[in-house]
Amino acid sequence: MDAILAQFFNLEIMAKALPLVLKGLGVTLLICAVVIPLGLAGGLLAALGSVSRNRALRWASIGFVDFFRALPPLVLLIFIYAGLPFAGLRLSPFAAVTIAFFLNNSAYFAEILRAGLLSVPRGQGEAARSTGMSATQTLAWVTLPQAVRNVLPDLLSNAVEIVKLTSLASVVSLGEMLHAAGLVRSITYNASPLMLAAGLYLVLLWPLIRVIGRFERRIAS
Amino acid sequence: MDVFLDTFLNPAVLAKYAPAILEGAVVTVILSVLIVLSGIALGTALACLRAYRVRPVSALIVVYADILRALPPLVLILLFFFGLPNVGVTLSASLVLYVVLTLVLAAFAEEIVWAGITATPKGQWEAARSTGLGFTQALGHVVLPQAVRMVIPPLTNRAIAITKMTALGMVIGVPDILGQATTAQSFSANASPLTLAAAAYLVLFLPFVIASRWLEARFSGPGG
Numbered sequence: 001m002d003a004i005l006a007q008f009f010n011l012e013i014m015a016k017a018l019p020l021v022l023k024g025l026g027v028t029l030l031i032c033a034v035v036i037p038l039g040l041a042g043g044l045l046a047a048l049g050s051v052s053r054n055r056a057l058r059w060a061s062i063g064f065v066d067f068f069r070a071l072p073p074l075v076l077l078i079f080i081y082a083g084l085p086f087a088g089l090r091l092s093p094f095a096a097v098t099i100a101f102f103l104n105n106s107a108y109f110a111e112i113l114r115a116g117l118l119s120v121p122r123g124q125g126e127a128a129r130s131t132g133m134s135a136t137q138t139l140a141w142v143t144l145p146q147a148v149r150n151v152l153p154d155l156l157s158n159a160v161e162i163v164k165l166t167s168l169a170s171v172v173s174l175g176e177m178l179h180a181a182g183l184v185r186s187i188t189y190n191a192s193p194l195m196l197a198a199g200l201y202l203v204l205l206w207p208l209i210r211v212i213g214r215f216e217r218r219i220a221s
Numbered sequence: 222m223d224v225f226l227d228t229f230l231n232p233a234v235l236a237k238y239a240p241a242i243l244e245g246a247v248v249t250v251i252l253s254v255l256i257v258l259s260g261i262a263l264g265t266a267l268a269c270l271r272a273y274r275v276r277p278v279s280a281l282i283v284v285y286a287d288i289l290r291a292l293p294p295l296v297l298i299l300l301f302f303f304g305l306p307n308v309g310v311t312l313s314a315s316l317v318l319y320v321v322l323t324l325v326l327a328a329f330a331e332e333i334v335w336a337g338i339t340a341t342p343k344g345q346w347e348a349a350r351s352t353g354l355g356f357t358q359a360l361g362h363v364v365l366p367q368a369v370r371m372v373i374p375p376l377t378n379r380a381i382a383i384t385k386m387t388a389l390g391m392v393i394g395v396p397d398i399l400g401q402a403t404t405a406q407s408f409s410a411n412a413s414p415l416t417l418a419a420a421a422y423l424v425l426f427l428p429f430v431i432a433s434r435w436l437e438a439r440f441s442g443p444g445g
Contacts, residue, residue: 003309004308007308008300008304008308066427066430069381070385070423070427070430071422072385072387072426074389075415075422078391078403082403082406082412083228083229086228086410087224087225087228160291164294165293167296168389171392178293185303191304191307194296194299197296198292198296201292201293201296202291205291209291210287216336
């Protein structure tokens with residue numbers, strides 16, 4: 001029991017790790033702030049493509065989405081970070097993470113937004129067009145708001161997945177929260193910094209998971 | 222163009238490391254199958270346990286599912302791999318990966334199957350009980366089969382997402398596809414093994430991604 005406390009809940013080591021881990025948390029949040037809006041934008045484009053009437057565009061969009069849903073994000077990240085330099089393209093860890101997660105998140109957001117767009121009755125768009133709105137106006141003011149509302153729980157749980165995904169950035173030495181905690185662990189040979197990071201992830205994500213659960217129940221009932 | 226081919230599709234490098242990647246693919250497939258089977262079994266068992274509505278038991282299950290859904294799997298992998306040996310429990314890298322991903326998939330599966338159980342109409346329970354079935358029989362023979370049918374698409378998506386995470390094993394030295402590829406890449410100083418790895422993942426997972434698209438189209442729409 002003492003060994004477990006000393007190995008996983010060593011407050012002294014946690015206190016020492018705290019400043020570095022908090023700095024890492026800042027980087028984690030920064031990655032999210034860049035990657036979530038980018039993923040939403042890319043996802044919207046791919047979703048619009050996948051419900052378009054143009055056959056080539058539709059297949060290209062679906063191909064894009066399936067490709068990046070089948071490829072593990074870590075494989076993509078390592079390909080971009082460690083593979084591209086051989087061809088003379090050396091990216092910073094932050095740039096590599098941004099590109100890899102943009103592609104991965106776009107695919108997942110596209111699939112959710114596509115379901116949202118398909119859930120809006122056709123008549124809504126037609127009615128909006130018949131009042132004289134342009135196609136863009138119809139999308140922005142009529143179709144998209146309803147689509148987003150219908151899939152809001154899924155969009156939120158994908159955002160949670162992205163926050164968790166940022167931990168992969170530690171593999172390419174980007175100093176986010178897990179990287180910071182792992183660094184202190186490797187110096188102290190003690191797992192408490194990792195427990196500290198785990199605790200912070202819980203503080204960050206548990207409330208969100210509860211809120212999503214409530215949303216889902218409200219929509220179901 | 223030549224630089225590109227030489228870097229990413231170098232025939233000599235591809236031929237040399239194809240056997241290693243193939244070995245990695247066997248590891249990935251075995252781990253994936255085991256994780257899906259035990260994760261879904263454990264998750265379904267937990268959801269059934271929750272159906273008995275014994276308060277402390279249900280509360281424990283909810284806390285378990287919430288924590289495992291909120292933590293990044295990589296954090297758990299590092300905790301198990303680097304933390305446990307110091308308290309006398311040493312697991313191999315592959316075993317750590319299997320245990321962690323099974324626990325994570327079980328947490329998601331529990332929530333998904335539970336949603337299916339609560340969405341099954343009350344009349345199904347009542348009708349089953351009124352024919353003389355006990356609670357456990359009603360759950361096992363009437364409610365659970367309907368619940369599982371309802372949640373096949375989200376369960377499939379989640380199982381694919383989690384088995385893709387076997388690639389995280391590379392961080393602790395599991396000789397899976399990505400692990401083999403990164404080793405080969407550093408030996409050959411060439412990116413072709415990574416191309417091969419990406420192709421291997423696509424071959425393994427693309428059929429399931431496409432099948433899940435088909436499942437969703439089939440199980441959604443009017444009448445469910």
